[in-house]
Amino acid sequence: MSKRENIVVSKEDLKKQQVFTEKVRKILEDRYKDTMPMAHVHSYGCQQNISDGEKIKGMLALMGYGFTNSTSDADLVIYNTCAIRENAEDRVFGNVGALKHIKKKNPNMIIGLCGCMMQQKHIVEKLKKSFPYVDLIFGTHVVHELPQNIYNALTMDKRVFNVPDSDGVIVEDLPIKRDGTIKAWVPIMYGCNNFCTYCIVPYVRGRERSREPELILNEIKQLISEGYKEITLLGQNVNSYGKGLDEEITFSELLRRINALDGDFRIRFMTSHPKDATKELIDTIAECDKVCNHLHLPVQSGSDRILKLMNRHYNREQYMELINYAKAKIPDLSFTSDIIVGFPTETEEDFKGTIDLIKEVEYDSLFTFIYSKRVGTKAAEMEDPITNKEKSERFQYLLDVQKDIGVEKYKKYVGKTVRVLVDGEGKSGEDYLTGRTDNFIIVDFKGDKSLIGQFVDVEITQALNWALLGKICE
Numbered sequence: 001m002s003k004r005e006n007i008v009v010s011k012e013d014l015k016k017q018q019v020f021t022e023k024v025r026k027i028l029e030d031r032y033k034d035t036m037p038m039a040h041v042h043s044y045g046c047q048q049n050i051s052d053g054e055k056i057k058g059m060l061a062l063m064g065y066g067f068t069n070s071t072s073d074a075d076l077v078i079y080n081t082c083a084i085r086e087n088a089e090d091r092v093f094g095n096v097g098a099l100k101h102i103k104k105k106n107p108n109m110i111i112g113l114c115g116c117m118m119q120q121k122h123i124v125e126k127l128k129k130s131f132p133y134v135d136l137i138f139g140t141h142v143v144h145e146l147p148q149n150i151y152n153a154l155t156m157d158k159r160v161f162n163v164p165d166s167d168g169v170i171v172e173d174l175p176i177k178r179d180g181t182i183k184a185w186v187p188i189m190y191g192c193n194n195f196c197t198y199c200i201v202p203y204v205r206g207r208e209r210s211r212e213p214e215l216i217l218n219e220i221k222q223l224i225s226e227g228y229k230e231i232t233l234l235g236q237n238v239n240s241y242g243k244g245l246d247e248e249i250t251f252s253e254l255l256r257r258i259n260a261l262d263g264d265f266r267i268r269f270m271t272s273h274p275k276d277a278t279k280e281l282i283d284t285i286a287e288c289d290k291v292c293n294h295l296h297l298p299v300q301s302g303s304d305r306i307l308k309l310m311n312r313h314y315n316r317e318q319y320m321e322l323i324n325y326a327k328a329k330i331p332d333l334s335f336t337s338d339i340i341v342g343f344p345t346e347t348e349e350d351f352k353g354t355i356d357l358i359k360e361v362e363y364d365s366l367f368t369f370i371y372s373k374r375v376g377t378k379a380a381e382m383e384d385p386i387t388n389k390e391k392s393e394r395f396q397y398l399l400d401v402q403k404d405i406g407v408e409k410y411k412k413y414v415g416k417t418v419r420v421l422v423d424g425e426g427k428s429g430e431d432y433l434t435g436r437t438d439n440f441i442i443v444d445f446k447g448d449k450s451l452i453g454q455f456v457d458v459e460i461t462q463a464l465n466w467a468l469l470g471k472i473c474e
């Protein structure tokens with residue numbers, strides 16, 4: 001058997017799960033008679049998790065569950081957790097704690113936890129010991145075994161734990177209940193091989209593995225035929241897409257093939273790792289009209305010393321070379337990034353390097369994080385003499401610097417007309433709609449709700465800190 005066949009979950013295994021789906025359906029029909037059992041599924045963390053959550057909901061719908069936003073009228077609660085930073089984990093523990101009282105009122109309620117936190121032994125131990133009312137725990141590599149897990153939770157008089165150690169699998173053809181009707185997430189690869197020293201993802205998501213291009217294209221064709229207008233391709237490092245596939249294919253080639261599909265839709269992708277992002281990628285963005293003029297290129301730090309300690313495999317000069325190439329090639333390309341403040345041993349000098357870099361690139365916006373120690377990672381072993389107070393001050397300073405850059409950038413849009421995909425009601429007042437430009441900027445404007453899901457041209461009248469205001473062009 002080839003290595004690849006070991007990675008892709010077989011049709012027979014999925015059939016077994018279908019049998020469990022039917023069994024669960026019968027049990028629920030017997031138990032709930034004329035009422036519909038309700039599930040509350042909440043995903044924390046990145047789009048990868050959100051995408052898994054949509055599959056979980058897809059499987060639950062086939063089992064006969066309806067869905068509720070509230071935990072108090074739920075018969076099944078599933079929290080799909082994130083382990084990226086301590087505050088993400090704390091939030092989950094807080095919310096699981098709150099379920100204790102709700103379960104007292106509704107003892108038949110099943111509480112299930114899955115996602116990245118569950119792939120950490122110390123977390124599962126803590127849940128086993130201190131949260132006895134949690135009924136079901138399953139890991140990121142066995143999401144497709146949900147029917148069997150729910151069956152066991154419903155029929156066995158003991159708690160269910162299903163968290164195998166694994167390098168990870170690919171599961172095709174799972175049912176998906178998508179959260180939206182306009183924008184869709186499409187994973188093109190799973191896992192990560194990069195082991196950035198601060199990051200837990202490679203430990204909880206397994207090794208990097210790519211989906212077959214044909215299957216990705218088919219999924220996207222289907223989405224377009226259903227009326228989706230924006231497709232975001234997901235992977236921890238999309239630029240290394242294709243490794244391990246029989247067919248030789250790069251991420252740029254995949255983008256070109258998706259771009260060639262008929263229909264009025266946009267393509268986004270995340271995340272690009274700077275060590276693998278190439279000039280060819282920039283050329284591809286330039287040449288493909290459906291690929292958005294936006295590049296999320298997380299730099300993490302502007303100090304070469306820190307980048308080395310982070311195991312990022314690029315330096316500031318290489319990063320800036322790509323940014324400058326992109327700026328020259330696509331003048332209205334917008335850049336966003338992730339920044340970690342307070343990585344172990346980060347000095348004022350290192351931090352200044354990050355500030356200088358931010359000013360040089362002129363990002364449209366940043367996702368900024370204070371370093372959080374993750375059990376089992378290399379950075380967790382590093383000495384860290386920097387106080388939390390210093391880290392918080394740096395963090396605040398960075399936000400202020402970026403705010404000024406953002407405001408200046410946004411001002412330049414006043415008087416211009418931009419194309420916006422309307423995705424909902426806006427926060428700027430009554431009758432306002434909101435959407436994003438091709439280059440990822442939020443635009444609020446007055447308009448009729450019937451425009452939601454359509455592309456409209458908007459003339460920008462005002463720049464706010466976080467968004468643009470405008471009016472629809474007649």
Ligand code: SAH
Pocket residue numbers: 084085198199200201235236237271272273298300338339340369370371372373374
């Ligand atoms: N694969 C993506 C990032 C996924 S995690 C990439 O390489 O760009 C999203 C972001 O969370 C990271 O870019 C990083 O900025 C942040 N992050 C990850 N681990 C962290 C930690 N331990 N503390 C603080 N921020 C962290």
Ligand code: SF4
Pocket residue numbers: 192193194195196199200201202236237273
């Ligand atoms: Fe984490 Fe680095 Fe992998 Fe991104 S590339 S998921 S930051 S290890």
Ligand code: F3S
Pocket residue numbers: 044045046047048049081082083084116117200201204205
């Ligand atoms: Fe969090 Fe897991 Fe994503 S740790 S950021 S949900 S891959």
